[in-house]
Amino acid sequence: MPIRTNRGRAAVYRRLWGWPLRSPRHFVTTLVLLAVVIIGVGILLPETEPRPDPLPQTGGISQQTSGAPTSGTRAFAAPSTSTHAPVTSYPQAAPPPAAPAPEALAVAESWGKAWVDHPEGITSEQWLAKLKPFTTDEYLGQLASVDPRMVPAGKVTGKPSSISATASSVEVKLPTDALVLRLTVISTGAGWRVASYTKAD
Template sequence: MPIRTNRGRTAVYRRLWGWPLRSPRHLVGTLVFLAILVTVLGIVLPKTMGKPATAQPAPSATSSARGPGLAAPVPTPSTLPTRLSSPLATPTSAPPNPEAVNVAKQWATAWVNHPAGISNADWLNGMRALTTDEFLPVMSTVDPSNIPATRVTGDAAVTSSYTSSVQVVVPTDGPKLSITVVNTGAGWRVADYDQAS
């Protein structure tokens, strides 16, 4: 008999939603039904959406001949290419480039040149042509009045040299500077510096 009133329809809905809470057996039965439903949907939906479900290997004639309880051979995993398909090349040692050493010494001379009252922009202009574009923003944060050196006190010494970069130590009347000079393609430029130990 069709339900004709809203009151009757509400009563039917209340009975349907209240059924799992009537007894522990109803609740367990409902949970088992929902678990089965979710499992079936997890298998069926990927197939209907065009994504293959995880395929189980078909038993071969040799595995069925082994009998129950014997493990099937483990398939070997496929080797997938990584993003770096070839190993990174180790930098090649090279004799020190005189131009790189000269750039390091000129840069150190400009670094120690900070008369009282010089602005960061004016101080940085003395090193701009000798510094990489990427390192200039870092140098723009340095306050020249905090630099504890005023002159270069000796010759530059190469500590490591490669085809595309050279590490140079330049002594000053403050700390020794460890300067990294790189070949940018447009010439040698300073890419980093630190206090040498």
């Protein structure tokens, strides 16, 4: 018959727990059985190695594994380990001086004669058409804003002379009846062309 009352169960439990204490032999037997059970469980369980801390503490600063720092701690970014060498720029040497190209001087003179040629009634388009064969395309676009009636000179009064020259550009001085022009003539794929002008010192 199964035990159905609490009093009966308690009596059974007292007999079980009291059995090892009835005699020294029972006590020793109980200890041996308990040791065998513990050893068997230890053999059956797989050995587990302690997991290393993925973020070791260095320098007394605890690192967080989450994206945002918790209160009371600061998140520090890891130092950059880039191995790229710093880019060092060196100034380019100026082109060596050279004798002025005769073609550059001729273009400067032709340009100056076209620049002072602005009879009354000439349009800006007509004036630019005279300058076009001797002017770079970029600078011709800038000259489109110039009113030829505002050009002070009326004629070229002397020959062009070189101020400085390299193999690809020549600074030319050209006198007129109103001022002395300083022209920058450069070598292009289409030949020598005037790239800018200003009043000479």
